[in-house]
Amino acid sequence: MRRLYIASFTYMVAGVLSGLFYREFTKLNDFPEGQSTQLGLAHTHLLTLGFIVLLIVLVLEKQFTLSRSKMFGWFFWLYNAGVVLTSAMLIWHGILTVLGQESSKMIAGIAGTGHILLTAAMVLLFLALGRALTHARVQADASAEPALAPAS
Template sequence: MAAFSQRLVFIAVTAYLVLGLGAGLVYRELTKHADVAQGQPLQLGVMHTHLLTLGFIVMLIVLALDRLFALGRHKLFPVFFWVYNAGLLLTVAMMAVQGSTVLAGGEESPAVAGMAGMGHIIMTIGLLVFVVVLGSAVWRHVPAAAAEHETAPEPVER
């Protein structure tokens, strides 16, 4: 499962990089052609940073930790992966809907904002599962170099 999980996470890393860069490009081009005032806050503006930071960078860190601790062997790793990514994709999708609506001249929708909030909650649940997975891997993993240098404490003479 560890090799499969690393491939899956690498695919997610690549997808989030492409989506994040693409979202930045789309935002720039849409706002340039729509005559949006510079500095006007739009959800489309932060969509690419969410994809790059919470998608690309977080999954890149997960990939490195999976390589180090074989996190993919843990039974809860797939739960983390799918729950976290579902939450992030829901959040980003709602940002796209809200930003496109506002860009087209519509009003911000509290329902869409609520769904984006649900995406954040789902991501938080995924991160909590990740901490459980990482914690169990850290507690069971003793690097070989550290094990060689560990010695029993010498008795104190009185």
């Protein structure tokens, strides 16, 4: 649980700092206000996918002990790799846009890889959650059985 807490907190800080960078970098380079850049998307990706989603996963871990499943470890590392890779490419692309430089297909490809990692991680999370729910139901049924037994 501590890893989830630290990761979520780290993404919160990174998300806030990326928003500050977005605002100041565009001002510093006289980038027209309201014109589209992916720097703002990096800000929201870090805050939503990093901070908020991992806080929700922390609550699920507390409730269902998802970390009992090996899939949860895979989820954690794939998910973080996906968030970092995707956000880094958004920042890189956004900086190029603000500086008036062309982006390359390589950036889009790497960002796509980040999204693939995020998707795979979410599948693993739901598989781990499904197993945890089944385990919780079996335990609840087992603890309820003695109460249903007829009295002799």
